[in-house]
Amino acid sequence: MKxxxxxxxxxxxYLEGASFLILLGIAMPLKYMFDSPEAVTVTGGIHGFLFTIYLIAIVVMAILFRWKIVRIAGAVLAAFLPFGPFVLERRLKAEG
Structure with a gap:
């Protein structure tokens, strides 16, 4: 199960990290450079949903794998940094 x-x-x-990068790298430039706010509306909604699921996933992982508060804080912080979830995932994979 684990x-x-x-x-x-x-x-x-991966999905949350990718949605954040799409929001920052594609949707935001479309909004501000090409006056197309629809891209942010759609992508932002998808990213918001995935961010919420990511936070729930952190709680589940923290319970099942007995994460310390520092690991939990790092996982939450990773969601606010471009490429953060990818770096976190690589570290978790390295630890086994």
């Missing part, structure tokens, strides 16, 4: 939760967390991390 392995399936771990795989679920990996997918959520």
């Amino acid at each position: 392995q399936s939760v771990r795989t679920w967390f990996r997918w959520i991390s």
Whole structure:
């Protein structure tokens, strides 16, 4: 069961990180450079949903794997940094 939760967390991390990069790298430039706010509306909604799922996934991982508060804080902080979820996932994978 822990392995399936771990795989679920990996997918959520990747999706949340990708949605953040799309929001910052594509949707925001479209909004401000080409006066197309629809891109931010759609992408922002998707990212908001994935961010919420990511936070829930952190709680599940913290309970199942007995994460310390520092790990939990780092996982939450990773969501606010471009490429943060990818770096976190790489560290978790390295730890086994």
